[in-house]
Amino acid sequence: GAVVSQHPSWVICKSGTSVKIECRSLDFQATTMFWYRQFPKQSLMLMATSNEGSKATYEQGVEKDKFLINHASLTLSTLTVTSAHPEDSSFYICSARDNPYNEQFFGPGTRLTVL
């Protein structure tokens, strides 16, 4: 299957700083990328959907100004957590697909810890 990578795999930052997480599709063109958040022992909650070259569509309750998503190319999307706070600590997972009828492939996730 296709491969989606994320970088970094884990990050620890101080409260008030910003953190950028990268998501790359390694062997296919990701027309659409998705960002999910997963709290311990809970399900994946969709945060936003981004189509290459367009603004991301955020789910209800997700702050656009706090979670900045950029999908500037067909192989790269970034999620920037701005002014991070301890409650933003979570596991962030990206997913990508090349067209609406195909499988979504998932990245390994990034664990963010905000001190």
Add this chain to the structure above:
Amino acid sequence: AQRVTQPEKLLSVFKGAPVELKCNYSYSGSPELFWYVQYSRQRLQLLLRHISRESIKGFTADLNKGETSFHLKKPFAQEEDSAMYYCALRGNTPLVFGKGTRLSVIA
């Protein structure tokens, strides 16, 4: 609204016993249903999708529109089946996941 319900957080079975992981959904249109699996320290991966009607690793799932269910079944559980299983639905929006069921197969 789309919703996926997995009523069991944890399911423990003995090796060789049958397994059934329950999934019910709510969607007004014709959904596409999936089962994803996450083994320990690994990424989420697709196990099967209802339109494929195939058996993967001995698992099968049949979409029952009357009962709005998509239960995952395997006749004989193996230790390597121990993992987190998520049922997911795709309607007119991106994938929506259930809360997941942790399957523990006891030797």
